[in-house]
Amino acid sequence: MSDLLRRLLFLPPAASQHARDVDSLHFFVVITTMLAGLAIFGTALAFMIRYRRRGEDDRTPEIQPRHWHEALFIGVPLAFFLVWFAIGYPQFVESTRAPPGAMDVFVMGKQWMWKFAYPGGPSSLDELRVPAGRPVRLLITSRDVIHSFFVPDLRLKQDALPGRYTETWFQADAPGRHQIFCAEYCGLSHSGMLAELVVMKPEEFDAWIALQRRGLARAQDAAAVPGDLLAAGSSLVEQGRNVAAVQGCLKCHSIDGSRHIGPTWRDLYRRRERLSTGAVVTADEAYLTRSMMDPAAEIVDGYQNVMPTYQGKLTPPEVAAVVEFIKSLKTPAVRAGPSEGPVYESTPGR
Amino acid sequence: MSPLPAGDPPVYAARNYLNTPATGLRSWLTTLDHKRIGVMFLVATLVAFALGGVFALLIRIELLTPGPTIMDAMTYNRIFTLHGVVMIFLFMIPAIPSGFGNFLLPIMLGARDVAFPRLNLLSFYLYLAGAAIALWGMIHGGADTGWTFYTPYSTTTTTKVVPILLGAFVVGFSSILTGLNFIVTTHTLRAPGITWSKLPLFVWSIYATSVIQILATPVLGMTLLLVAIEHAFGWGIFDPARGGDPVLFQHFFWFYSHPAVYIMILPAMAVMSEVVCAFSRKNIFGYKAVAYSSLGIAFVGFFTWGHHLFTSGQSPYDAGVFGVLTMFVGIFTAIKIFNWVATLYRGSISFKTPFLYFLGFLFFLFFGGMTGVALATVSLDVHWQDTYFVVAHFHFIMVGSTIMAFLAALHYWWPKLTGRLYSERWGLVGAVLIISGFVFTFLPQFLLGNEGMPRRYFAYPARYQALNVASSAGASVLAIGFSVVLVYLLVALRHGPVAGSNPWGSRGYEWETSSPPPLENFEVVPAFERGPHEYHDLPAAAPGAGEGRHA
Numbered sequence: 001m002s003d004l005l006r007r008l009l010f011l012p013p014a015a016s017q018h019a020r021d022v023d024s025l026h027f028f029v030v031i032t033t034m035l036a037g038l039a040i041f042g043t044a045l046a047f048m049i050r051y052r053r054r055g056e057d058d059r060t061p062e063i064q065p066r067h068w069h070e071a072l073f074i075g076v077p078l079a080f081f082l083v084w085f086a087i088g089y090p091q092f093v094e095s096t097r098a099p100p101g102a103m104d105v106f107v108m109g110k111q112w113m114w115k116f117a118y119p120g121g122p123s124s125l126d127e128l129r130v131p132a133g134r135p136v137r138l139l140i141t142s143r144d145v146i147h148s149f150f151v152p153d154l155r156l157k158q159d160a161l162p163g164r165y166t167e168t169w170f171q172a173d174a175p176g177r178h179q180i181f182c183a184e185y186c187g188l189s190h191s192g193m194l195a196e197l198v199v200m201k202p203e204e205f206d207a208w209i210a211l212q213r214r215g216l217a218r219a220q221d222a223a224a225v226p227g228d229l230l231a232a233g234s235s236l237v238e239q240g241r242n243v244a245a246v247q248g249c250l251k252c253h254s255i256d257g258s259r260h261i262g263p264t265w266r267d268l269y270r271r272r273e274r275l276s277t278g279a280v281v282t283a284d285e286a287y288l289t290r291s292m293m294d295p296a297a298e299i300v301d302g303y304q305n306v307m308p309t310y311q312g313k314l315t316p317p318e319v320a321a322v323v324e325f326i327k328s329l330k331t332p333a334v335r336a337g338p339s340e341g342p343v344y345e346s347t348p349g350r
Numbered sequence: 351m352s353p354l355p356a357g358d359p360p361v362y363a364a365r366n367y368l369n370t371p372a373t374g375l376r377s378w379l380t381t382l383d384h385k386r387i388g389v390m391f392l393v394a395t396l397v398a399f400a401l402g403g404v405f406a407l408l409i410r411i412e413l414l415t416p417g418p419t420i421m422d423a424m425t426y427n428r429i430f431t432l433h434g435v436v437m438i439f440l441f442m443i444p445a446i447p448s449g450f451g452n453f454l455l456p457i458m459l460g461a462r463d464v465a466f467p468r469l470n471l472l473s474f475y476l477y478l479a480g481a482a483i484a485l486w487g488m489i490h491g492g493a494d495t496g497w498t499f500y501t502p503y504s505t506t507t508t509t510k511v512v513p514i515l516l517g518a519f520v521v522g523f524s525s526i527l528t529g530l531n532f533i534v535t536t537h538t539l540r541a542p543g544i545t546w547s548k549l550p551l552f553v554w555s556i557y558a559t560s561v562i563q564i565l566a567t568p569v570l571g572m573t574l575l576l577v578a579i580e581h582a583f584g585w586g587i588f589d590p591a592r593g594g595d596p597v598l599f600q601h602f603f604w605f606y607s608h609p610a611v612y613i614m615i616l617p618a619m620a621v622m623s624e625v626v627c628a629f630s631r632k633n634i635f636g637y638k639a640v641a642y643s644s645l646g647i648a649f650v651g652f653f654t655w656g657h658h659l660f661t662s663g664q665s666p667y668d669a670g671v672f673g674v675l676t677m678f679v680g681i682f683t684a685i686k687i688f689n690w691v692a693t694l695y696r697g698s699i700s701f702k703t704p705f706l707y708f709l710g711f712l713f714f715l716f717f718g719g720m721t722g723v724a725l726a727t728v729s730l731d732v733h734w735q736d737t738y739f740v741v742a743h744f745h746f747i748m749v750g751s752t753i754m755a756f757l758a759a760l761h762y763w764w765p766k767l768t769g770r771l772y773s774e775r776w777g778l779v780g781a782v783l784i785i786s787g788f789v790f791t792f793l794p795q796f797l798l799g800n801e802g803m804p805r806r807y808f809a810y811p812a813r814y815q816a817l818n819v820a821s822s823a824g825a826s827v828l829a830i831g832f833s834v835v836l837v838y839l840l841v842a843l844r845h846g847p848v849a850g851s852n853p854w855g856s857r858g859y860e861w862e863t864s865s866p867p868p869l870e871n872f873e874v875v876p877a878f879e880r881g882p883h884e885y886h887d888l889p890a891a892a893p894g895a896g897e898g899r900h901a
Contacts, residue, residue: 010797010817022729029730033720040691040716044709047694048701051630058631058698062886065636065692073639073688074681081677081723088727089673093666095732145503146596148661148736152802155733159662161597162502163590166663179811183736183804185496187503188423191807304424308508 002027015153015172015199018095022155025087032080095156098169102135109140109147109160111186111251112193113258122212125258126195128180130172131205137169144251148184151197157183172199188261188306240325243318252307255329262307263300269327274301288323360850362769363864370869382467383869387474388453389767394477395449398440405433407829410791410822416812423808427494428509430806434497439518440481442752443610446617447563448477448528450759451556453767455532457860457867458550460541460876465534469527476524484517496806498607501588501599505580512581515574522567522574525613529563532556543878550858550882551627551634554641555620558648562609562616566652570606573599597662604655612651612679614748615715616644618755619686622711625758626690627883628856629705630697634883636689643682650678660731669728676726683719687712702854703777707758710785711751718747721796739799742792750788757784757835764839765849769866772842776834783831790824858882 005027006014014020105128106117117123130136140149142160150157151170158168172178182193200208244250252261263273271283276299281287291298292314295307314322367385371377378386408429412419421429456464464470487493493511495504504511536549536557549557576587577599586592588599627634634640656664656672690712699705721743725731734740757780765771794817803814810818852861859882863872880887 010801012802022733025727026724026730029720029724029727033717033724036720037716040687041713044691044694044712047691047697048699051694051697051699053631053698053700059888060630060632060697060885062633062884063635063692063696064633065639065689069692070636070639070685073685077684078677078681081680081726082674084724084727085673085677088729089670091729092660092669092732095729096666145506146500150736150802150804152733155729157661157732157735161590161663163596164663179802181802181804185427185500185503185736185806187494187507188427190427191423191804191809304422306424306508 005030012152014155015151015174015176015178016155016170017173018091018170019153019155021091025084025091028087029084032084036077036080095168095170098137098167099135102137102169103131104137104139105130107138107140107149107160108143109149109182109186109193110143111145111261112182112189113260114149114180114182114193114195118209118212120209120213121216122209127198128195129198129200129205129208131202132172132175132199134202135169135171137167140166140168145186146184147182147186147193150181150183151178152181153178154197159184172197175199175201188304236321236324237328239318240321240323240328243314243322244325247310247313249322262303265326266329269330275299276301276303285323288326289319292319292322360848360853361864362848363851363866363868365868366769366864366866367869368769368866380471382463382471384452384456384464384467384470385867385871387470388449388451390474391444391452391477392449394474394481395441395445398436398481399445402433402437402441403829403832405429405436407825409433410825412808413810413818414822416810416815418809424494426808427496427806428492431493431496431514432488435484435493435514435518437749438497438610438614439521440477440484442614442748443525444477444521444528445756446621446752446759447532447556447559447613448473448524450621450763451532451559451617452528454763454860455553455556456535456539457863457871458553458858458882459535459539460544460859460872460878461535461539462870462872464531465538466531470531473524473527473531476527477521480517480520480522480524482517483520484514487511487513487517498603499574499577499599500603501577501580501596502590502594504577505589507581512578515578515581519571519574519578522571525563526567529560529567532560533564541876541878544859547637548878548881549641551623551637551640552620552858555616555623555644558644559613559616559620561645562613562648562651566606566609566613569602570610573602573606576602597659597664600659600662601655604658605652608655608658609648609651611744611748612647614752616647618711618752619644621755621759621762622690622708623686624856624858625704625708625762626693627885628762628854628858629702629708630694630699631855631885631888632693632695632697633881633885634689635692635695636685637881637883639685640689643685646682647679650675650682654679657726657731660728661735673726673728677723680719680723680726683715687716687719702761703772703774703781704758704762706778706781706785707754707761710781710788711754711758713785714746714750714754714788718743718750722747733802734799736804737799738795738803738805741805742795742799745792745795750792753788754785757781760839762854763860764842765853766860766865766867768843768846769849770842770846771849771853772846773838776838780831780835780838783827783834787824787826787828787831791821791828792824794818794820794824855888857885857888 002023006023009030011023014023104119108115114126115123116128138149140158140160141164142162144162147160148157149160154170156168156170158166176199178197180195180197182190186193254260254264255266257264257266268283272280273283274280281298292310295309296305299305367383378390381387412421412426452470456462487510491510493514494509495507495511499515536553579585580587580589584592586594588594588596590596623634623640654672654676656668657676660669725734725743761772761777798814798817801814803810849865851864859878862876
């Protein structure tokens with residue numbers, strides 16, 4: 001019965017007890033609405049047939065309501081509404097309070113990807129892995145504008161706000177894969193800000209997370225600067241990194257190889273880029289500088305012309321520093337953003 | 351001033367507001383006559399409606415396929431923003447109050463004009479100025495923020511968001527001045543005999559709307575200005591990167607924009623209270639309940655804005671309070687629905703075009719309202735928030751209902767505005783196309799929302815395509831329906847049969863004067879002894895030039 005209703009209403013599969021509870025309320029609301037609609041429109045239809053105009057000199061009596069009419073008009077809908085609320089509100093309150101012992105995952109939205117950080121340090125891009133049958137608490141924030149973390153199959157949604165954390169929790173029933181959307185409009189690729197929730201068997205998850213932690217430890221040992229996975233070279237590079245952050249370059253250009261509004265800076269230097277005109281250029285110092293001053297002139301194929309010019313916004317030494325910073329991104333010690341398996345294992349020399 | 355005795359041919363008033371004092375463009379642009387200002391508002395808002403409608407069709411064409419169809423993502427984001435801004439600020443908020451309200455409110459009060467005619471004209475030019483500023487911004491790039499302008503996205507985007515914000519800001523002043531004018535007019539310029547308990551229900555609802563316009567619009571103006579300032583000068587008001595609070599914007603914005611929903615729906619209710627009485631030839635069931643529930647909606651509407659923030663991290667306590675308060679709006683609306691239906695009891699119901707739109711209105715108001723209360727249950731909102739379910743919900747409740755009322759008003763008062771009748775046969779065709787097209791467009795969107803498709807998506811997973819195609823097909827029916835209405839109304843403007851002062855046999859005060867009304871509304875200052883919705887004491891002769899006359 002409830003499966004039939006779910007299909008009739010186009011609801012996605014329910015992947016948690018909370019989702020099934022919300023669906024029950026949904027069905028109750030739909031059924032009472034339809035019954036009320038039937039009563040009201042049925043009455044109206046009966047009146048319209050019975051009291052249709054029969055002649056130009058029809059006369060109508062003056063009819064005024066009694067108090068009990070209005071009391072009925074207020075009382076009946078109010079009673080129904082409050083019953084709905086009495087079911088729905090506790091469900092909401094429950095969904096905001098994670099049970100003790102829930103596993104924490106930090107969720108960060110940024111234009112236009114989701115980053116998940118697990119206890120102990122491992123992190124992943126656009127894929128959230130959780131164990132089935134255990135409560136998971138999500139601590140959600142954003143690096144830039146407001147996003148909203150939305151899993152239809154869990155009937156779960158929570159905004160990601162820059163500068164503060166919000167939280168929600170869920171407990172998925174069984175292993176499986178579920179779509180994650182961004183539900184708060186966040187710009188150009190809002191509809192491309194997709195991720196996947198992968199629910200694993202608890203023991204498989206435990207093995208996976210252990211592997212992740214080991215890989216991370218090894219990568220940190222290999223890094224030149226503790227805690228920093230990127231090689232930090234000259235002070236000019238450091239300066240370039242600061243300029244890039246302050247001027248907002250990094251809002252559009254990733255440094256970890258992931259696709260973003262603009263092409264990634266990872267391994268960009270001396271890369272052969274195909275332009276929207278079909279021509280191919282080598283991203284040398286001259287091209288990088290031109291792209292900052294007149295971004296619209298040579299657009300890399302597949303990207304949109306959205307970058308503002310930095311002519312006059314950057315001093316020549318700053319431009320040089322940014323170019324040096326881009327050049328320094330040639331030595332990826334570690335690739336971030338795993339999709340399958342232990343990703344931190346691919347350190348050089350292994 | 352009794353209705354015309356049966357048998358007299360209907361008369362087109364020779365001296366009317368359309369030809370006095372002059373007919374030239376200059377006499378229109380400098381007019382202080384509330385009727386002409388109302389007509390100018392109607393024309394201007396209809397142009398805005400056509401523009402917003404074109405944007406809507408472009409959106410629906412783009413969403414025919416999961417990937418890019420006719421435009422890129424940036425263009426799509428601009429188009430849906432412009433659709434929202436144009437439809438809300440330039441059509442739905444001003445259309446009924448500033449258009450029909452201006453035309454009708456003084457006549458319904460037996461007054462010669464509004465209290466401040468010059469202010470009234472200023473309000474029209476402010477509307478034009480705001481629209482022009484916004485249009486300039488649209489042509490020079492447009493904004494890509496959505497009509498809600500959520501920060502910090504809106505304060506950091508590189509698109510032309512400032513002119514659009516300033517345009518909406520200026521239009522807001524038009525709204526404030528009109529509201530002020532209506533309130534003062536209602537208090538001071540009622541003709542002898544029109545006590546508060548004999549005010550037409552249209553006036554009650556427009557009065558309630560005016561109160562909201564005056565109290566809420568300044569908050570919107572302030573908020574839009576703050577966003578414009580942050581965008582232009584980088585002040586850290588809403589952007590957390592500069593020490594601001596992004597959720598503060600949402601509180602400010604919805605403090606206006608939720609009551610703004612009632613700025614749109616209360617005038618729709620105003621129209622429908624008139625239409626249901628006139629076409630069932632029956633006194634309204636529960637005059638006081640219908641009148642006071644308008645004030646109730648205006649009041650409670652100020653305390654529900656938090657229901658837009660259930661997923662924004664506000665406390666569960668706040669969510670509960672806002673959820674319950676939201677349901678009270680549903681109660682006031684339910685009172686009206688029950689009373690309108692009860693009005694039909696023992697009436698004499700005539701299925702003219704305005705009544706057909708009343709039926710459509712009832713349908714959209716009921717289902718739009720019930721889905722609204724369902725959203726207020728909080729836990730369901732978490733799933734539906736920012737999905738197509740919400741899109742369908744507000745298109746039902748504020749767009750569907752408002753457009754039904756706008757069209758009902760256009761048809762019901764068309765004889766008063768123009769002195770001529772439209773074709774009832776084509777009226778039926780138009781109403782059926784528009785109502786069915788509207789259902790056909792937005793019913794699939796409820797289901798899309800259930801299935802989880804978020805709004806403002808340029809591209810979507812392929813599993814959502816079938817419902818999107820269905821919705822786009824509905825939109826094309828809707829477009830055909832509007833075109834039909836446009837054509838037969840324009841034809842009626844010149845070739846429609848002469849209507850006479852009261853073709854519907856309505857008891858509303860505005861039907862006591864000739865059609866089109868003279869410059870001073872009534873030849874002599876009228877005195878009313880009966881109420882505007884009393885039908886039990888109709889004179890023995892058939893009321894007015896009734897049906898059969900213009901077949």
